[in-house]
Amino acid sequence: MQGVRGCLSSCHFLLSTIPLLSTSLPVLLAVTPLPSFAAGLGPGQSDFGGIGLMQTPTARMAETGHFAASWSRTAPYRRYSVFVQPTDWLEAGFRYVSVENRLFGPSIAGERDYLDKGIDAKLRLREESRYWPELAVGLRDAGGTTQFGAEYLVASKRWHDLDFTLGLGWGYLGNAGDVDSPLGWLDERFDSRPGDAGGDQGGEFALDQLFRGPMALFGGVEYQTPWDPLVLQLEYEGNDYANEPQQNDQPQDSRVNLGARLRLTDNIELRTGWQRGNTAMAGVSFSTNLAGLAQVKRDPPPRPLDAAPEESWPAVANRLQENAGIRVREIRQQGDDLTVTGEPTTFRNLAKSEARAGRILEANADETVETFSYRWQNRGLDLREDVHDRAAFTAAAASSEEARDHRYGLYAHANLGEPTGELLYRAEPRRFSWSVGPAIEQNFGGPDGYLYRLSAYASAEYATDPNGWFSGSLTATLADNLDEYDYIADSELPRVRTFIGDYLAEADVGISNLQYTRTARLGDDWYAMGYGGLLEMMYAGAGGELLYRPFNSPLALGADLNWVRQREFDQQFGLRDYDTWTGHLSAFLETGIEDVLAEVSVGRYLAGDIGTTLDLSREFDNGVRVGAWATFTDAGDNFGEGSFDKALYLSIPMDAFFVRSSRNRASIAWQPLTRDGGARLNRRYRLYDLTEERDLGRYWEDYDRSWE
Template sequence: MHPFDAAAHVEETIAAPMYLGDWLAARQPTPAVGTSSSETPSPYLSGLSWRSGREVAAQQANKRRLIAGIEALPAPTPAAQAARARFSAMVAARPATGRVVVPRTDGRWLQANPASDPRLEAGDIVTIPDRSSTVTVVRADGSTCTVAHAQDVEALQYVLACDPAATPDVAWIAQPDGTVSENKVAAWNRDAQDTPAPGSWIWAPDRGSRWTPALSRALAEFLATQGVSEPTGDGAPPHAPRIAPRHQTEFLTGAPTRSAAFPVTGGDWGTAGILQTPTARMNDAGEASLSMSHVSPYTRLNFALQPLDWLEIGFRYTDVSNQPYGPVSLSGTQSYKDKSIDAKIRLWRESAYLPDVAVGFRDIAGSGLFSGEYLVASKRTGPFDWSVGLGWGYMGARGNLRNPLSMISRRFDDRANSATPNGGELGYGSWFRGRVSPFGGVQYQTPDERLILKAEYDGNDYRHEPFGQVLKERSPFNFGAVYRATRNIDLSVGFERGTRVMFGVSLHGNLKRATMPKLGNPPPVPVTQPAANAGPRTHAAGAPTRGGRSAVASTPRIEGASPSPFDRDWSDTVAQLQAQTNWHVRSIRALGMDLVIEFDDVDAFYLQDQIDRIATILNRDAPLNVRTFHVVALTHGVPVADYQVQRTQWFASRTRALVPSEVAPATTLGRPLTNQSIDMLPPLFEQRPRAFVLSVGPGYQQTLGGPNGFLLYQISANAYGELRMPGGAWLGGELNVGLVDNYGKFTYTADSKLPRVRTYLREYLTTSRVTLPLLQLTKIGRLGNDQFYSVYGGLLESMFAGVGVEWLYRPAHSRLAIGVDVNAVRQRGFRQDFSMRGYKTLTGHVTAYWDTGWQGVQINLSVGQYLAKDKGATLDISRRFRNGVVIGAYATKTNVSPAQFGEGSFDKGIYVTIPFDAMMTRSSSSIANLRWNPVTRDGGAKLDRRYPLYDLTDMGERRSLWYAPPDGAVSP
């Protein structure tokens, strides 16, 4: 072992297998005797390179594809052809090194984290270069330019040092540690970015070049395999980086300012905008905000969601302070509350020369009092973001331009009144009609990243406000500022209409990044080699190292394999499995070289962490001839998922860092076994299922925007229990006890022209403080491999009791499923006890479930008869994110006219579901369901079934192992 102080540059060919952590720990850097650290060349650990012969072939193939891609680039002139040839030759002259990225270069850390510690094989080469002081820029013709490294200088400045006329939009950085990043560097797209470390490579194709992002990434990844970048070798001194100031303050301080993420802020209406006017900007998918703004006479409570990168949805309540809600006898002194929904769709994404373009609809499915449409474009120039657009309806009420669509048809000259008697209709007959007004503005990011300034020209003159009001306006220009108090809280102030001050506050964050460390879970059991007495004797080609890890063998050789090793006491194994997961073990069975473990009460959303805990214990205790662990998830005794853990691959991934060619899924989802096939296997351990399960917790329900008060609520204590019986049957019940509420104000009962299946909401909420929302006997089972059934009866929900049957066809690994449910129900008494009312009906649906496979989008379509005996269809579209958050919307249209339906015109809503695993410190399969319905009516009302088969079989769907926290770690 040679310590680092033997020479600054270290290169060693590995003679015998060992771990990199051990190799590094034995070579701690120490200064040579009689020298200072400044006099001794220091090894550059950030540039450590591990080259593995196992990766050379794959990297050679990648290199050939890269060269082919370069040679396919258009080259219309002889000069361009020569440059392309030089670039191709540059790549061809460099070797496929087999370099593999090392997660850390701290030997002690690697020893403490074996899953990240690479195993070095004989013939592998480890190099620690001299400390670099330069950065290398690759030019468009394949030549290189060396630039002196400077602290906190970004990639663009190095590029400009080599070519002052360069106009890149993106710079790719291959860091000395082998990682690659894409960085937006132009004035129109600059974002927060990495800075190159000494020894980095930079590739920044000029704007207008034909290099695709995929080809540029392939080049950067190839350069990353070359190790620390080297000087050009022509003897010329390195260039100095060109530090271009981005804010005026830099001329005074002389210090470069780091690029920051460009802010997308909300306006008065909650969605992305300036103040009163929208922009074409979109947040990242998953963004959500809750905001409130006040500019007299309007106070708006806004909710905004970004389910897709190109789609923004907003909904709100607007308080009109100078307009009463209704007669004093109905609503007292409460002011009017308006409900509305917005949508904005991006039509074109911004580029160097073209802006973001979006079309939007305000109050698209509300009362229509504030309805309007717009087309808007946004373009960024450094810290300024400019927007300009045309507004129709409320947004273009100034009406100082003729509608440009009138050139197509004179029908666009006139706009009908957008307000509808019942509200909630789309009102497409008035879209983009009538005179228009331009609007626009600018947002300026000050040098203080917390402060954003805004100015706009408003297209509304406020002379045509709802209820015939005319608001005083002295100026069409509005001015404001946003102060980002924290990463998730914005405070806004503005001066609007030349007469009014605006105040606002916004709470925002990205739901797809929601996560919580599982500090409440038991500490995981350390990964160890199987016990010597777990099975037949094995031979490994190399001696074990620390922690029981073998330096060579990842697949043990078996001698004398026989069923006898299964004959052991599994009680301790079962106890640890249950303690680690809180899942109930039903049985352990032998299946040749496989081990089958059945679990009830599978209580986790992020399953992979729990499966890893199970595999850790089974790997330690199972006979050595067992190759696969089958973790079978049962739902009330019915197998719905078979998670298959390949023992060798799993153990390798948990005890060392794998090279890319070795990476493969250790856990896969197989077709679920049937009860009959499981029962035929010899049992090694069996125990009875839990007979009774009880959970107690708080409950909350509310109604928003009603005439008796904007917020009516109840806080309650809720108990849920299950009495389980053999054969997939159980009795589930729920008891609710109201504790605190203001339902004493709830006196309004909406009228209805349909059977009153939901509009007795007040009576159900206020008649009794103690209620029994659920008492249902259910039996589920499987009909072959892909079909499931359920039969149920009892108090099915808070308003209806009855009996029903459901059938679901859900092929394993398929994106499609179809289900049918039929229910005969009777309306329950208002006390939610065992009393019944006279109304009876049949209700049921045929439902198609489609996981589109595109950006996590799921589409469900139900067709059938609803509780009020109306017939129609419900369309539900949702976006699922990897941490399990779902953003969705639904709409139901039946053979009921808007006049019969009443307020709202048809049933619709928006919802967000968040798994408890993303919010709680302990694993849980529970889900928080946040649902917004503008109004509760009788048309399009479905039976609220507690146990749909599609939900009960969800663990067997293809995404169950895909769900994971955004940080990739669950266990403490």
């Protein structure tokens, strides 16, 4: 579910990848505490969200992977925010500000409070040392209406139980105008700050505002009390509340604010304060560390090296599935090499699958076998082969002191020809599989208020052969408040996405997907995929994708082309009149910087507009991926509110929550508005995802844990 016009911003929590009931082995959910955030001085959330004092930021950064969701109220403002720390030097997040004494207006949302949206970022310039403070630069409310837009340079220094902060603020943080622009000597344009720099529709980056206009000092101090959960705050802010957005000026008796943070648990903190000399503040924050999400596993233990051999090669294949997480397609012996061809099903780390499989093969291979090879596939596509020296593997499995020789004798390659040698086992085709699960879709951030849909899905697949399969999904609404949904928009583009309310309101049970997909490997580094049917909730059609992905290369190139036609609102088999061609050329680059993946796509979107999407994401060691994307097209003024499309998202491996290992994932995404500009086809499968094992990734980093 997505939003429309400012009316519907969205925060999705989709569990469509979680098989609660399925033909596969069930997993057990364990209730364990979430990883805590660093307590004490420094990491508290500000009223605006992001680490700071109350109204002002500090130079402090949280631990890498830190996540915080916050709420605060200082009349007439209520603020809701989500912030993440993707790297140790970057903090980013988004915020809603509900203005209690201003309305969207009768023509939009009647008596609902006005809601503003914004994106923040803070960049650390220097870490704290014995003599130097921590130094950071940041932007507040960038890429929105910029009604609360600000820029700042800030320093923080700790001394025993005190943490001092001093900063320079422009825009909302500098409205008190203590001094004229210090940058005016560079160019007289810095002397004044333009208004409405976010554009008529909002959403534009206000580059002509940056560090312009008068500047004010801000700062403060935090004191860690002898009672560990309590931190006291004193703040001097740079805003005088005489130039508030929407002519909503507030009386201010003092620029000094007083506050306190009280930590209730490792993850929940209460905040209170007295601001402007006349107004109370209250807030609450929930924090955790995404990079620390993990669960103690209760997987079956690895087979002992001296285990009795299985009765037959089919029994070996079953054991490889149950214990090593390999769905075996073939087992062959060529001379002194024993090769297992299959797909990973359980462990995210293939080194762990191979370490477990080697123990099983050791008990069943004859004395002539000297190497164990694992030929990894996905959806019938050959991806790579990992080769282990049998003697070195057996020694390493028996004693960690021998692991070095095994590690340096292990190698992987992608020169995969047709399988040869004696066929010991070939699996019967795996024809049918199914799963069911829940999904909750939420929208918050516009005149319609909070909208939700709680639903259940049922998915099934039927494989015609290893490279081809039919897939389908039914989605049933269990509860919703979509009767409050209303569409208001000023875009002149075709309504390719903003019929979302009609789709969700008209069908309690709908076919969200029904397609046939086929894959092929065209060469050593070339992969292809074709598909056709009901491709997603709103579109039916056919398309294809081509991917060039050299083995273990940081760069991959892809292209997709699709002809689609809009589906009827009842999500059955009927089609509407609108049809179009859409497709993109894409480049994927593992940057080598903080495990960041950059994806750039250029092409034609569903509304016929031409543009570019930039997606940056970072994956932590535990598999959690956090990212953001932005789309810019040639729609210009026809784009509608927001002026460009953007979203933040999390992809969380279910392995982090369950006591049994799993390769399934859940996704959480926030997209502030649903627009017709920059709208992409929601393809169910992507070759880049299907071929992820072409990249060795953290194989060597995870090697030591593979013996567990």
